[in-house]
Amino acid sequence: GENVEQHPSTLSVQEGDSAVIKCTYSDSASNYFPWYKQELGKGPQLIIDIRSNVGEKKDQRIAVTLNKTAKHFSLHITETQPEDSAVYFCAASKTSGSRLTFGEGTQLTVNP
């Protein structure tokens, strides 16, 4: 089955800096790669996703890149703000939202 590894497990940055979280996956058939943000006491919420026919996608301060050959994808957050502090999860799936395999999560802390 699919295996997703996520690094780093914790990340601390100063407000205004950029943050990068990286994930690798094992199943070359995976074609859908969402990123979720989880705030304390809440369920994960989708912040951006990318499909295997696209190499990069951007939404304001958030961007995701995908390298199918190397089987890795990354989340980039620019101009970080304290409200970006949360746990971020990457995931991979072969079809739709079904059978998402999650990475272990990254605790991002943005220091004012």
Place this chain on the structure above:
Amino acid sequence: NAGVTQTPKFQVLKTGQSMTLQCAQDMNHEYMSWYRQDPGMGLRLIHYSVGAGITDQGEVPNGYNVSRSTTEDFPLRLLSAAPSQTSVYFCASSAFNPILGTEAFFGQGTRLTVV
């Protein structure tokens, strides 16, 4: 919009007790799933369903049962609770598309402690 609703939010069980975690969605999504979240392990899939009457096992199904009698509801049953089932449980739903990925919507979670 209610989205995905889970009940209860918190539960303490004694070892050997059984209980049902409830999950309901109002988005008419075909796909529903249950995950458990443990520290340092991300979210792991327990069971999932692609429609009413259809369920299948995920990565960690032992000790759990599910059924899907309606599109809206997907309850998770713990048959005989064990301390190893202490975790936070999340239900999720998404529209099923065989070709393209679609957003999964998560409930607020149920924090279960087994003593």
